Amino acid sequence: MTTSIEGAAPPESTAPHTTPEEHHAPQALRSRDTKPINPLWVRITHWLNAFAVVIMVLSGWRIYDASPIFPSWTFPPQFTLGGWLGGALQWHFAAMWLVFGCGLVYLTMNLFTGRFFRKFFPLSPKAVIGDLVKALTGKLGHEDLRHFNAVQKLAYLSVVVALIVVVLSGLAIWKSVQLPLLRDLMGGYDTARVVHFCAMTFIVLFFFVHIAMVALVPRSLLTMLRGR
Amino acid sequence: MTTPKRKPLLIDPALDRRLILKDAQRELQAPARRLFAKRAITLGGLSMLTGCSITDDKSVNSFLTAVSRMNDRVQGLLFDPNRLAPTYPESMLTKPFPFNAFYDIDSAPEVDGASYKLEISGLVQDKHAWTLPELYALPQASQITRHICVEGWSAIGHWGGTPFAGFLKRIGADTTAKYIGFKCADNYYESIDMATALHPQTLLTFTYDGQTLPPKYGYPMKLRMPTKLGYKNPKHIVSMFVTNTYPGGYWVDQGYNWFGGS
Numbered sequence: 001m002t003t004s005i006e007g008a009a010p011p012e013s014t015a016p017h018t019t020p021e022e023h024h025a026p027q028a029l030r031s032r033d034t035k036p037i038n039p040l041w042v043r044i045t046h047w048l049n050a051f052a053v054v055i056m057v058l059s060g061w062r063i064y065d066a067s068p069i070f071p072s073w074t075f076p077p078q079f080t081l082g083g084w085l086g087g088a089l090q091w092h093f094a095a096m097w098l099v100f101g102c103g104l105v106y107l108t109m110n111l112f113t114g115r116f117f118r119k120f121f122p123l124s125p126k127a128v129i130g131d132l133v134k135a136l137t138g139k140l141g142h143e144d145l146r147h148f149n150a151v152q153k154l155a156y157l158s159v160v161v162a163l164i165v166v167v168l169s170g171l172a173i174w175k176s177v178q179l180p181l182l183r184d185l186m187g188g189y190d191t192a193r194v195v196h197f198c199a200m201t202f203i204v205l206f207f208f209v210h211i212a213m214v215a216l217v218p219r220s221l222l223t224m225l226r227g228r
Numbered sequence: 229m230t231t232p233k234r235k236p237l238l239i240d241p242a243l244d245r246r247l248i249l250k251d252a253q254r255e256l257q258a259p260a261r262r263l264f265a266k267r268a269i270t271l272g273g274l275s276m277l278t279g280c281s282i283t284d285d286k287s288v289n290s291f292l293t294a295v296s297r298m299n300d301r302v303q304g305l306l307f308d309p310n311r312l313a314p315t316y317p318e319s320m321l322t323k324p325f326p327f328n329a330f331y332d333i334d335s336a337p338e339v340d341g342a343s344y345k346l347e348i349s350g351l352v353q354d355k356h357a358w359t360l361p362e363l364y365a366l367p368q369a370s371q372i373t374r375h376i377c378v379e380g381w382s383a384i385g386h387w388g389g390t391p392f393a394g395f396l397k398r399i400g401a402d403t404t405a406k407y408i409g410f411k412c413a414d415n416y417y418e419s420i421d422m423a424t425a426l427h428p429q430t431l432l433t434f435t436y437d438g439q440t441l442p443p444k445y446g447y448p449m450k451l452r453m454p455t456k457l458g459y460k461n462p463k464h465i466v467s468m469f470v471t472n473t474y475p476g477g478y479w480v481d482q483g484y485n486w487f488g489g490s
Contacts, residue, residue: 066379085379086483090292093299093485176376177313177455177490178306189374189382 036227037146039115043224045106052098053163053203055081055091060200062088069193096170103163123153142217159206166199296485303487309423313454313490316372321437322383325375327444328458329414330478336443337413337464344448350409350469353400360448364434366390366398371429373454375461376490378479387452389433393426401470409475410451413464419475420453420460421487429454432465457488 038046058081065074066085082088110116127150134140135151148156172182172192186192214221222228327333345357370388377383396403403426409419424430433452434441441447446463453461459479469475480486 063380067377067381069380084483086479087292089378089485090296090483094292094295097295173380175303175306175490178308178311180311180314183314189376193380 037223038227041105041109043227045102046224048098049102052095052102055095056099057200057204059088059091063092069197100167103167119148120153120157123150128154145220145223155206159203162199162202166196166203169196169199299485300487303489304421307423307489309427313373313429316384318372320384321372321386325385326383328377333444338443339413339448339464341448346465347467348399350471351402351405352470367394369431371431371454375458377458378484386437387431387433388435389431391428392430392432392451395432396425405470406472407475409469409471410462410465411467412462413466416462416478418460418462418477424453424455427455455489457490459484460488
């Protein structure tokens with residue numbers, strides 16, 4: 001953005017140019033290259049949160065098994081964390097602080113820096129359907145990883161909402177007496193468990209689709225690791 | 229005729245070398261893929277968390293225990309001594325109310341009411357042991373509240389007994405002390421914080437749904453706290469003590485959170 005950044009071009013920009021645009025407009029691209037696609041706070045919160053959510057889900061499955069909401073459905077113990085209910089609860093109530101902290105930093109920074117509106121909006125159902133059709137017919141490009149397509153916007157926004165719901169329903173379960181408003185918002189203690197389960201299910205589905213998409217566009221993993 | 233026919237599969241060696249180099253370069257330029265593979269291995273490592281190895285690790289366990297004790301303090305701060313647990317109409321009672329203990333229903337202890345005495349010790353002025361008729365003569369209250377089990381299920385029950393805060397005042401308990409410990413006829417033991425002990429809905433209960441507490445629900449008495457999870461509510465209490473020394477609890481000593489508030 002600023003001239004000082006353009007002046008301090010990183011060694012990568014001296015490498016042979018491979019695309020014609022870079023050849024024609026090296027200055028503009030250089031400044032873009034130095035600015036990470038994913039700022040450091042996004043990368044840190046992303047990976048810490050991913051780590052914490054995996055712990056939350058695996059320990060949550062063990063807790064679920066202690067008293068299944070749907071008696072016909074239990075999670076295989078070998079895919080759970082904690083060894084027994086007490087151990088799973090310890091993991092769950094330790095990793096929750098990491099989820100909570102990451103969420104707080106992520107949401108605050110997103111709103112504070114304006115990234116939230118820049119990256120996720122505008123978003124219309126029409127654009128989502130259009131991009132979805134393109135994606136399914138293999139016509140959706142991923143040339144510019146700076147820019148989210150409409151399906152990505154919807155997916156990332158939904159998982160953020162699901163994470164908020166999972167935290168709020170979790171709080172309603174954990175502190176159903178101390179947080180009456182949240183308890184009522186979730187439809188009471190027993191319903192809060194169902195909400196918590198549904199939000200978890202959505203997050204797990206997102207996780208698998210997300211991993212599959214990263215495998216299809218591996219460069220996106222790089223942007224989440226080193227920023228570019 | 230004389231022009232030699234080119235074999236269709238013959239590849240120019242120069243072209244071949246160029247292609248191999250190009251392939252190799254592409255591989256080198258795609259660190260993302262290698263990193264992805266590495267990450268996949270790490271994910272595999274993470275999935276090994278599900279095994280017992282990390283759960284049995286001593287340093288991991290002491291860290292988790294430390295966080296659990298921190299959560300005790302956080303819950304102590306979140307606990308509002310005036311916030312009441314919701315109460316329900318009789319029509320919403322869970323029938324039958326589930327039996328739950330660390331043993332089968334047939335092993336529930338049989339306590340002889342005639343010879344029973346509740347022993348009191350620790351930081352209290354009046355340490356005399358209480359007979360059941362003496363306890364039944366205390367001011368009585370009842371509540372229909374939700375019992376929430378640490379496992380996740382909940383059930384609405386109807387308990388009657390004497391408000392615990394009033395009982396503590398009657399025996400001259402030091403209410404600035406940190407803990408109240410309980411010992412039970414079934415060898416269960418538990419302890420609670422003073423703030424919860426003084427909560428208006430904390431009852432020393434002698435009845436369930438209007439009847440003398442049956443053995444399966446904790447005869448002769450159960451401490452009922454709708455602000456705490458089920459395992460914090462001791463049944464078959466035979467003695468209690470007020471102390472500043474952390475007493476632990478049957479499940480708590482195995483890893484359940486001590487505060488166990490809801």
